[in-house]
Amino acid sequence: MNALKMDTQEKIIKVAHEVFVEKGLQGARMQEIADRAGINKALLHYYFRSKDQLFDAVFQKVINEVLPDFAQTIRNVDDVPKLIFSFVSFYNQFFQKNPQFPQFFFHEIWQNPDRIAHVILAEEIHPDRMLQNLRSRLPDVYPSEFLPQHMIANVMGMCLFPHIARPLFQRIFFQNDEKEYNRFLSERTDFLIQMLKGLGETHNPEMDVRPSDDF
Amino acid sequence: MNALKMDTQEKIIKVAHEVFVEKGLQGARMQEIADRAGINKALLHYYFRSKDQLFDAVFQKVINEVLPDFAQTIRNVDDVPKLIFSFVSFYNQFFQKNPQFPQFFFHEIWQNPDRIAHVILAEEIHPDRMLQNLRSRLPDVYPSEFLPQHMIANVMGMCLFPHIARPLFQRIFFQNDEKEYNRFLSERTDFLIQMLKGLGETHNPEMDVRPSDDF
């Protein structure tokens, strides 16, 4: 495994990633991957026996790049506001650098949820502890009769939506203006953090529910 | 076009919808659609000349079923809290009845955004008016230096996330317990509405003079 082979292999994974993201597993063509990598189909099968295995390699690499950072981001955070802050910052930054990741990821979520769950749970992420932590540290303003999972769904949903719905959302609410949408995404991190920062700071027992800018 | 033909045609669209939802346009097989419909491939091409046209028919039907209701839901709503209430109720109810719609829809968003945008804008939905209305009626608690699109992204994201991320989210945070997740989804409508209800109660009364615009 010399330097040349490494280069070719990495080149393949790089362009395969692009094609898989654009077309999905079924829509991707080995020919197109070979063309973009400047090689031929036979060489693809030399490095990765099959299309499926190539896809696995690509997906594994992507996951292994993002997940440790993410796990580190949410680990050892002892209060909810800080956790949210870290989460929002990390996610928005990551998605802006990898705009097509959500599409790629959600495709797999539906085609291969078991593998993804397995990969994720292999990391130092413990959902039960996370939930327990959330439940005990959620501020008084959070209605205790509701599951803490709602909080996770809220934050993740608000972070994800502009990216996963981008092609349509940009067309409808930004006249398909690429630059305007990027400005929207840029300011969104600040917006979310400012909107969420009050959470946990002011505990007013008289209020059942604080206004939505907490969330 | 007698009753028998109608039945066959509708049966095809019904099962085609299922297969397209499960596998996507590229992943779907005409053979599988024919099998599930209890007919053969040739008959598929008799009713719909090509796979693409079959897909168009399916997609158009889905859109035409949901969009008018949705447009009606958000039309003639004159204040933001009521709009959010209607939106959340409608969306959660719809998604619970059509759990795989988000997957289907988001696949198309990336493969064919223009067609979807065209279909949506053909309805009586006017994004510009909607934004203008939002901007003028957003309560004081909403930081005015931010775009009103954030509010839309927030509500949509929070509604969508549990459905579009379900296969993974259910595995990780609900031990893949189907019934528990359904209870989570059921209570989520109440949760979101209760969480969002404070929004707009503090807004400036001077802005309420205008009669309601269509969105």
Added chain:
DNA sequence: GTCTATATGGCGATAGAC
């Protein structure tokens, strides 16, 4: 390691009988 050439199979689509 990289190539050309080819095998193999599957898929969309059509022809034509009934």
Added chain:
DNA sequence: GTCTATCGCCATATAGAC
């Protein structure tokens, strides 16, 4: 309208020379 049979193509995968 519905079927059987088949065409033609294209994609994955392999064989084998260099």
